[in-house]
Amino acid sequence: MSESFFVKHDFLLRRLHSLSGLVPVGAYMVVHLLANASILNGVDAFQNVVYVIHSLGNALWIVEWVFIFIPILFHAALGFVFMFQARHNTQRYPYVSNFRYRLQRITGMIAFVFILWHVLHLNGLIHAEWFRATIADGLGIAQFRPYNAASTAAEALQSPWVVGLYALGLLACVYHFANGLWTMGITWGVWITPRAQAWASRVCMGLGGLVAAIGLCALIGFWRVDIERARERELEMYRQRVADGSILENPHKLSRPVEAGEPRSH
Amino acid sequence: MITDAYGSTIQSFRVRVLRQDCPGASPYWQSFDVEYESDMNVISVLQRIAAKPRTRDGRETTPIAWDCGCLEEVCGACTMVINGRVRQSCSALVDKLLAEHPQEIVLEPMSKFPVVRDLMVDRGRVFRALQKVKAWVPVDGYFDLGPGPRQSRAQQEVAYPLSECMSCGCCLEACPQYTKVEVPRATNETDESYQQRLHGTYDQSFIGAHAISQAMLFNAHPVGRWNAGERLEALTAPGGVQVCGNAQNCVAVCPKNIPLTTSIAQAGRAVTLHKLRQLFGW
Amino acid sequence: MSKQRVVVVGGGLAGLACTMKLCELGIPVDLISLVPVKRSHSVCAQGGINSCNDLTRQAGDSEWKHFDDTVYGGDFLQHQPPVKEMCFWAPRVIDLMDRLGVTFNRTLEGNIDRRRFGGTLYKRTAFAGATTGQQLLYALDEQVRRWESDGRVAKYEYWDFLGPVVDEGGVCRGAVAQNLASMEIRAFPADAVVIASGGPGLIFGRSTMSMMCNGSAASRCYQAGASYGNAEFIQVHPTAIPGADKLRLMSESARGEGGRVWVPRTPQDPRAPRQIPEAERYYFLEARYPKYGNLVPRDIATREIFDICVNEGLSVEADRLCVYLDLTHIPKTELDRKLGGILDIYRKFQGVEPSEVPMKIFPAVHYSMGGLWAAYDRSADGGLIPGSPLNHQTSIPNLYAIGECDYHYHGANRLGANSLLSCIFSGLFVAPGIHSRLGSLSGGTASDQNQSLYAAAVQYHREQHSALLQRPANGDNPYQIHRELGDVMTKAATVVRRNDQLATAYEQVCSLRVRAQQCGLSDSGNWTNQNVVFTKALLDMFPLAQAIVRGALQRDECRGAHFKPDFSFPGIAASEPMERRREAEAWCDRFEANNARWLKSTIATYGGEHPRLSYEDVDTSLIPPRPRLYGLVGAEIIEQVWNERQQLGGRERKMAQPAAVTS
Known part of the structure; x- marks a missing residue:
């Protein structure tokens, strides 16, 4: 992409950038955090949500890339281009909106790094068995197992450092989302007068607070999971589902000790 | 009257100026001692220095070049960065500046425009942006064609604040999205070809809050709205309203309290609808 | 025709109006200005712009009455045909500015709102908030920018006009100007040069005028041979805020809303103003003019404030002349509602709250009625002939002067809200005349001239420049x-x-x-x-x-802004009716004799070391001169005697009653 491409399609690119922040990226994030929050209702609830998601089967891969990874990469790539055009001046002009503008760019960067790490850390991006065996396990990435959802997630989130970084990343994402929603409303001309913008700001920040609370609660929820008992219960659910035919047997989606140690029952 | 830390009336104060001899030269700082008088503003400080151009260390120097006009904050000429903040130097009162920052008064040229010399900058891009958005009413001519369209008080009350914009450039200086564009002149370049190259570069760069606001002013005018589409095309061209990053410094520093962010949001709505209409043929 | 160009010097109301009208007539313009035209001094005008309008017309107003008020306000020193033409054009000028998008204040029904201004009984003044001049200038600036986009106008902003190029036959063939950044000096060949450079306020050091109002362009034409008319007529505004750099206007509406002017009876009383008890304050305007109090007309207020400081030594400050303009007795809410805008200026520039501390004000030089002498072509009905190339031409052929820098329209004293009108009107009106001049040039067009003419002019200015350096x-x-x-x-x-x-x-x-x-x-x-x-x-x-x-x-007389106490006419002192009558007769005799001697324009021509002065008769053929009696003791009897004389003289007079000048 040459510079003239950016110049020529400046308006379209910036509007797509703005839009992609809300749909699908922002919207996905909210759904994702809500799904995570189901852990507060117990291991079963969370595992059931994951089963629903994974009922997509092989289509899940496409959904992940088309609706999540590519939009995030698009949003982030353009974001970096735009970000480096900014000349921050909060020292000279210490206004709230100027700090918000700067923070939007800082949180964008944090969010991008966090999401990259988070995806590798839990999802692993590449789901092939060879990748897991040769690379992922060695690096300690791709730790999440869909059919041992709560236990593997909880296991990955035991270190206070990890939890701390997740909390930071989560807050960055949520701020970026909530503030971005507010500025998007200005950019697209939804709220116009200063009064309307002030109200919209309160609503967006309130929404952000709510989403952040949900996200943090989920984090606490995972941290408090009794991993051993969760694993037992997940295995029980797995076997039951395989038995009643609602899922196909897929050890790849189970955590390793199960594969290795337990006999397979049909 | 301004007093120092010990409560005695000050005799003089220090002024530090960022100077630059010509475009392309490197800037340097010079400090001056200026005798205190009551009711001084930054203009009179610069006038005193011009009448006796000697630095603090006793060196003779040239008077500082700067721009000024009405000295009533309606012409916009004397805009500069004073103690780190962009504003008009005529309304920057020495007593207030020293009360906020007793050590010295720091003067810098605006950083978003090419320096001509010292505190003089070339704000041609500000006016070029007004051409780009066609900020005028396209009347048939100047013969007598009777009165203009009637307008409600409400319309006038919306339009008047926008039309107070004096193109001073404060909104642009404070805007983190508005970046300096300097086009050095090539050797042996004719006036015309340089002008063309310069305007070409300006036209690709952000037009800024003032021009967006002027476009909205004329799009709201009963006759000006008939070519609103042309202005919206200009607003969506490279460097248009989409570049705005909503830092909203523009509205905070505007000396005329023009509701620039309202204009920007209005422009946002107008271009959204304009583009959707184009896309779907509404 | 297409090769012919016109140079306009100055981008205020007059210069821009002229530029856009020339463009419309198909003439390309080089617009030279010391500053970006949008920053011209016209932005400082606050009050408004006058015209007879539908509303005043039904209250008995007419273009003729506007004309009469202007001439009477100017103490009959202006040639009447241009004034008449201007006043009859005024409604159309407002219509045009309205069409150009000026944000005039509106009535509930969407018409242009009007206010009353000094020197008239009618609400003639259209206004846009407190920044009418700025709004009018911006509308013209926008139109010129439109022509600039079309390539019809080339703007030379930050260029200094160094002088006209005048050929051996004394005809103007262009201009020489200097780029203020690169210091390049070059010639601008042109078939007409229009000077619209405004007033010369800087000659007085500090005034209400902007920093570029140095009069240099007019002076350079004067030195090149153009005559200069009525130079001594300088309007001084009574209330301005003294500043170290400039004197900023404080509108007279502050007095209109109840502001009181006073000084401490003790010279330079060191106490804070509000600590000074009533008995120790001298409300000199109220004391000297019990009937009008603080609302005496502009020139009287100006003289009294000046007198109290200079002659009585009662200035509030020792090293700076000023008096108090006190609004502190008026509730702050009322002040903010009625005077918000102008009080903001005081707050902003003085850093003092005028609702708590009396403002310090002093008169300031405000406007030059005089300027470059300019011709006019009188029509049969006493107006001007439209499209005549003589209108507004200076004594140098093809060199024109319009706006504040010409000497027409305002005579010895300018009425408020007439300057914006005269600037726009003269700019619009001169263009068709220039158009006809371009079609009938004697001695060929600028492009036909020998290029050595321009080279020599540039060379001359280059040498002057290097000699200075x-x-x-x-x-x-x-x-x-x-x-x-x-x-x-x-x-x-x-x-x-x-x-x-x-x-x-x-x-x-x-x-x-x-x-x-x-x-x-x-x-x-x-x-x-x-x-x-x-x-x-x-x-x-x-x-x-x-x-x-x-x-x-x-000029040994008093006329308008020119006040010489040694030559002022005292009022009627006697109380006995016969004696009063006799004094009034003598007063009128003296008035007539004075007019015979001094109702003339001063014409200065450059004579090197000293100016050469001559006097030119004023065309008063439309409205015969009559005494201005406002505030004079015995005005009634003088008026009576004067009217009787006029009737006896059997003269045709359209306006019988001397109208009162209200401010």
Whole structure:
């Protein structure tokens, strides 16, 4: 992409950038955090949500890339281009909106790094068995197992450092989302007068607070999971589902000790 | 009257100026001692220095070049960065500046425009942006064609604040999205070809809050709205309203309290609808 | 035709109106201005713009009455045909500005709202908030920008007009100007040059005028041979905020809303103003004019404030002349509602809250009624012939003057809200005349001229420029000389004029001129050298300053803004009816004799070291002169006698009653 491409399609690119922040990226994030929050209702609830998601089967891969990874990469790539055009001046002009503008760019960067790490850390991006065996396990990435959802997630989130970084990343994402929603409303001309913008700001920040609370609660929820008992219960659910035919047997989606140690029952 | 830390009336104060001899030269700082008088503003400080151009260390120097006009904050000429903040130097009162920052008064040229010399900058891009958005009413001519369209008080009350914009450039200086564009002149370049190259570069760069606001002013005018589409095309061209990053410094520093962010949001709505209409043929 | 160009010098209301009208007529324009045209001094006008309108018409107003008010306000010193033409055009000028998108205040029904201004009984004044001049200028600026986009106008902003190019036959063939950044000097060949450079306020040091109002363009034409008319008529506004750099206008509506003017009875009383008890305050306007109090007309207020400070020594401050304009007795909410805008200016520039502390104000030089002499072509009905190339032409053929820098329209005193009108009107009206001139040029067009004419002009100015740069640096500082010039002029040639002071001032101006010719420059560089540009402007202030002082010195009478107490007519002192009648008769005799001697325009021509003055009859064929009696003791009996004389004389008079000048 040459510079003239950016110049020529400046308006379209910036509007797509703005839009992609809300749909699908922002919207996905909210759904994702809500799904995570189901852990507060117990291991079963969370595992059931994951089963629903994974009922997509092989289509899940496409959904992940088309609706999540590519939009995030698009949003982030353009974001970096735009970000480096900014000349921050909060020292000279210490206004709230100027700090918000700067923070939007800082949180964008944090969010991008966090999401990259988070995806590798839990999802692993590449789901092939060879990748897991040769690379992922060695690096300690791709730790999440869909059919041992709560236990593997909880296991990955035991270190206070990890939890701390997740909390930071989560807050960055949520701020970026909530503030971005507010500025998007200005950019697209939804709220116009200063009064309307002030109200919209309160609503967006309130929404952000709510989403952040949900996200943090989920984090606490995972941290408090009794991993051993969760694993037992997940295995029980797995076997039951395989038995009643609602899922196909897929050890790849189970955590390793199960594969290795337990006999397979049909 | 301004007093120092010990409560005695000050005799003089220090002024530090960022100077630059010509475009392309490197800037340097010079400090001056200026005798205190009551009711001084930054203009009179610069006038005193011009009448006796000697630095603090006793060196003779040239008077500082700067721009000024009405000295009533309606012409916009004397805009500069004073103690780190962009504003008009005529309304920057020495007593207030020293009360906020007793050590010295720091003067810098605006950083978003090419320096001509010292505190003089070339704000041609500000006016070029007004051409780009066609900020005028396209009347048939100047013969007598009777009165203009009637307008409600409400319309006038919306339009008047926008039309107070004096193109001073404060909104642009404070805007983190508005970046300096300097086009050095090539050797042996004719006036015309340089002008063309310069305007070409300006036209690709952000037009800024003032021009967006002027476009909205004329799009709201009963006759000006008939070519609103042309202005919206200009607003969506490279460097248009989409570049705005909503830092909203523009509205905070505007000396005329023009509701620039309202204009920007209005422009946002107008271009959204304009583009959707184009896309779907509404 | 397509090759012919016109140079317009100055981008205020007059210059821009002229430029856009020329463009419409298909004539390309080179627009030269010291500043970006949008920053011209016209932005400072606050009040409004006058025209007879539908509303006033039904209250008995007419274009003729507007004309009469203007002429009467100007003490009959202006040629009447141009004024008549202007007043009859005024409604159309407002219509045009309305179409151009000026944000005039509106009535509930969507019409242009009007307010009443000084010197009239009718609500003639259209206004846009408190920034009418700015709004009008921006509308014209936008139109010129539109033509600029079409390539019809080439703007030369930050260019200094150095002088007209005049050929051997004395005809103007273009202009020479200098780029203020690169210091490049070049010629602009043109078939007509229009000077629209505004007033010369800087000659008085500090005034209400902007920093580029140095009068240099008009002075350079004057030095090139153009005549200058009525130089001594300088309007001084009674209430301005003294500042170290400039005197900022404080609108007279502050007094209209109940503001009281006073000084402490003890000279320079050190107490804070509100600590001074009532008994120790001198409300001199109320004491001296019990009937009108603080709302005496502008010129009287100006003179009294000046008198109390200069002659009585009662200025509030010792080192700076000023009096209190007190609004502190009015509730703050009421002040904010009625005077918010103008009080903001005081707050912003003085850093003091005017609702708590009385404002300090003093009169300030505000406007020049005089300017470059310009011709007009009288029509049979007493107006101007539209499209005549003579209208607004200076004494140099093809060189035109419009706006504040010509001497038409305002006579000895300008009425409020008439200056915006005269600027736009003259700009619009001169263009068709120039168009006809371009079609009938004698001696060929600019492109037919020998190029050596331009080369020689450029060479001359280059030499002048380098000579200045090569001055030894140890001479007098030009800024210091300017300060002294301003002090001399302000002291002798503003509010109250006395022949002894004027004679001394003239000598001082001459010796300052000699010093200025030997001043030293602290900057000898050749890039954006403001020092040399200022020095050039300073040198060119002296010929005009001399014309102002000499004109004032020679004019032994009182007329409009020109007030010489030694030649003022006292009112009627007697109380006995016969004696009153006799005094009134004598007063009218004296008035008629004075008019016979002094109802003439002063015409200055450049004579090198000293100006040459002559006097020109004024065309008063439409409205015969009559006494201005406002505020005079015995005005009724004088008016009665005067009217009887007019009836006896059997003269045709359209306006029988001398209208009262209200402010």
